[in-house]
Amino acid sequence: MKRLDIGEVAAATGIRPSALRYYEEIGLIASVSRHGLRRQFEPRVLLQLKLIALGRMAGFSLDDIAGMFGSDGVPALSRPLIRQKADEIEQQIGELTALRDTLRHVADCPAPSHLECPTFRRLLDAAVRRETARTSRRVPAGSRGQGEA
Numbered sequence: 001m002k003r004l005d006i007g008e009v010a011a012a013t014g015i016r017p018s019a020l021r022y023y024e025e026i027g028l029i030a031s032v033s034r035h036g037l038r039r040q041f042e043p044r045v046l047l048q049l050k051l052i053a054l055g056r057m058a059g060f061s062l063d064d065i066a067g068m069f070g071s072d073g074v075p076a077l078s079r080p081l082i083r084q085k086a087d088e089i090e091q092q093i094g095e096l097t098a099l100r101d102t103l104r105h106v107a108d109c110p111a112p113s114h115l116e117c118p119t120f121r122r123l124l125d126a127a128v129r130r131e132t133a134r135t136s137r138r139v140p141a142g143s144r145g146q147g148e149a
Contacts, residue, residue, distance in 0.1 A: 003040040013049045028052060028066055051075055058085055
């Protein structure tokens with residue numbers, strides 16, 4: 001079986017060699033040997049790197065992605081984790097759609113002043129409600145496990 005050196009993997013995927021070395025360092029991929037100083041990979045690393053790219057694009061952390069590979073490097077995808085991420089993306093799509101619609105209204109509003117426009121004022125109120133709901137789902141880093149003062 002032909003092995004690919006790090007330069008060939010970088011050329012085939014567009015991923016910098018430094019990133020490939022980092023991925024190897026944290027255990028996402030593994031080289032199988034060296035030819036001189038150049039790492040050698042089995043061709044299946046290309047599939048692994050595509051899955052890593054998809055996971056990153058979906059917003060998974062590198063730790064999450066590492067958990068999606070078995071010890072042999074074969075994908076072991078967690079359907080519940082993927083479903084949860086899909087739900088998060090669906091929520092983001094809704095928020096971004098509302099933001100897009102608000103910006104389009106602001107750009108096209110015929111009112112002399114945006115503050116005179118009842119639609120704009122409703123959109124502002126809705127934006128504040130969405131932002132308040134979004135930020136209330138997060139726990140501030142400094143307040144975890146601490147009581148009130």
